[in-house]
């Protein structure tokens with residue numbers, strides 16, 4: 216039987232530039248992804264009893280499954296990044312050293328993250344780590360299930376769907392929101408992801 220999920224709880228305090236109301240509404244959207252993922256799994260299990268008769272419905276649900284899963288899992292990275300308050304990169308730490316080694320500076324690395332975040336369309340700016348090459352990589356996942364680098368673990372996940380900024384900054388406010396997110400980021404969460412990605 217497929218394991219079902221419960222929405223995780225996040226301890227997010229007051230943020231600079233991202234309102235509590237926006238975070239609350241966003242957490243509600245996250246809970247919807249968890250609910251829908253569970254619901255689709257259950258429905259597909261039933262439809263598989265006659266997979267030939269239900270082939271069309273199963274195909275469409277299959278596509279929805281990774282969309283809902285991506286929405287669930289990516290938001291878990293995202294909200295964890297906002298727990299604990301703004302926390303800088305550890306000076307001399309492994310992630311900072313990797314950024315400097317690969318891109319010359321942390322600032323240049325941040326430019327990649329922001330650049331991808333400013334791409335048009337709903338999606339996510341994601342920094343991955345490829346342990347095979349030792350490279351950090353930047354990706355734009357359209358919606359949340361398309362455009363990932365196969366097998367690469369996620370170091371940083373920045374949600375840039377319109378729902379992240381429209382309440383606080385309006386439809387043209389993505390840039391201000393991206394800056395606010397990065398200013399509130401707990402880099403220790405990224406460092407933890409980086410440590411795990413190297414195992």
Ligand SMILES: [Fe+2]
Pocket residue numbers: 241244290374376378379
């Ligand atoms: Fe979101």
